[in-house]
Amino acid sequence: MRRNTFKPDLLTAVRKTVNPNAEYGRSICCPFHRETDPSLHIFENQSWYCFGCGKGGDVYDFLGFLRYGDSWDSRNKEMFREIKKSVDNSEFIKVYVDYNAQTQMPEISxxxxxxxxxxxxxxxxxxxxxxxxxxxxxxxxxxxxxxxxxxxxxxxxxxxxxxxxxxxxxxxxxxxxxxxxxxxxxxxxxxxxxxxxxxxxxxxxxxxxxxxxxxxxxxxxxxxxxxxxIPNVRKKLYLLELADPEKELYITESVTDAVSLHQLGYSAAAVNGTAMSKQMKASLEAYKKIIIVPQNDMPSMNAACSWCEAIPRCRIMLPEYIDGEEKDVNDILRLEGEHTCGSKLRTAADNLLDCSDYAERVRKKYLLWSKNENQH
Ligand SMILES: [Zn+2]
Missing domain, CATH: 3.90.980.10 (DNA primase, catalytic core, N-terminal domain)
Structure with missing residues (x-):
């Protein structure tokens, strides 16, 4: 477990680099993707997350993405050392980050x-x-x-x-x-x-x-x-407690997707966001067969790849989406009805992918997507 430590202040870093008016608890326009409405939120616990492109992390990640773009990887020792060196030498205020307080919330009374x-x-x-x-x-x-x-x-x-x-x-x-x-x-x-x-x-x-x-x-x-x-309560996988550990468990990003799958007779649980915490991962240990159902957009597909890394034994289910119109299972249910949605899910369940196959597909799609982005 990480110990409590001092870190450069995230807000100072954001103010000095991209937006002098940034505030804790508020959102700014994301410097990592094109947008006009602010969706990068700066949390008081020294973390940030962009609800548009799905990037997020701590102060080092913020500066890392600024400097290295998408190739930033906090686990890359050389990159991390460079970023750390640049802020350690600057006049950033150091703040005390209590990691234990963030990771060990008390059980509720x-x-x-x-x-x-x-x-x-x-x-x-x-x-x-x-x-x-x-x-x-x-x-x-x-x-x-x-x-x-x-x-x-x-x-x-x-x-x-x-x-x-x-x-x-x-x-x-x-x-x-x-x-x-x-x-x-x-x-x-x-x-x-x-x-x-x-x-x-x-x-x-x-x-x-x-x-x-x-x-x-x-x-x-x-x-x-x-x-x-609800604040100060550890996030748990939504609907996980209703699932049978002996059966397949379908993991979704959104709450409405888990509800849709549940309605169609599947055992489903939602992460409710893209970040799967250690506690969430641990809560999945008893479940024999885990199947991830990613949404049909780049941030969600990246999230699904990181979930694969957390749970290498899982498999991936890709329902057939009408591209451009449908983003998730709930869209299929909404636009095509229970009958078609049910049969699309059954077909997808018969054609599950392994993590590595899925990662390869995402990589190809990303290349295609970034090519299209560059043409605009
Ligand atoms: Zn963004």
Whole structure:
């Protein structure tokens, strides 16, 4: 395990090199791909991630990509030494990075567990019975993605309006209300009087026994950050607890893909992003057959290659996408319906790829893609 250490400050590095107005907790336009709307987010824990091109890492990765472009590899000793030397000699502020704090989050308490369950129930009720327009929008969104009522009920999918928990509080006796809202506050659902998940579709990560491990909120407003997770809780693979370790387990990047596969009768779990943590990898150990289902775009394909490295025994399933229109399994379900989606998945399941075959395909596609990019 890495020890706590001092590192050059990420924000200083970003401000000095690409954007003097960068701030922690905000996004800037990514210097590594062409864009006009900022999608490179700078996190307070000294890490960064671009939601556009999928690059991310720490201060050394940021400076490494700037200097070496796509050939940057932090494991390449020579490159790493060069970058480290250049910042060690500069006047960057050194910050203390507590790696243990980042990697060892405490297991959640019984009280928090109870709060997660209560919040998930409130959100689920709001999605099913909610009368206001936001609940309608949430239901329409899910139906438009081909997700059925049966799946919504089974997976306890919910909707959080602007003040869903406060609204629930009003239905309780005053003494109960105080306790309820205090619980929601302690669990991170209410901060400074505002609700953390507001105007979002809620995907609780449930277990077979009905516990809720974490909650993820998908924004209904396209301008908001697309996915939010409850802070200070270790991310877990979404829906993993519902899977049977003896059967094939299909790993997706997006939550909606895992929901789609689940609806079609597969055991599926979502990473909910491109970064598979060590804990996620460890949680897969009991599963005999792991099949990765990558999305049909460059950042996702790169992510899938890194998952292959983490789980070399896995295989890859590539459903037939209508190029340009369909990016993931949920797109196939949405645009072509359950029947066609089901048969495409069965065909793909009969033609699984090994990691090395897949990596070769991605490499070819990347070459083609970068050639097209250069022609623009
Ligand atoms: Zn980018």
């Amino acid at each position: 019984e009280e928090t567990k109870e709060a997660f369950l209560m919040a998930a129930q409130t959100y689920h009720q709001a999605l099913i019975y909610g009368m206001e327009s936001g609940a309608d929008t949430a239901r329409s969104y899910l139906y438009s993605r081909g997700i059925t009522d049966k799946t919504i009920r089974k997976l306890k999918i919910g909707y959080a309006g602007r003040s869903e928990l406060h609204k629930k509080g009003i239905t309780l006796r005053p003494d109960e209300r105080t306790v309820y809202l205090e619980k929601m506050k302690n669990a991170g659902f209410i901060k400074y009087g505002k609700e953390y998940f507001s105007n979002r579709i809620i995907f609780p990560n449930i277990t077979k026994s009905g516990d809720v491990l974490t909650l993820t909120g998908r924004a209904l407003n396209p301008a908001a950050k697309r996915y939010l997770n």
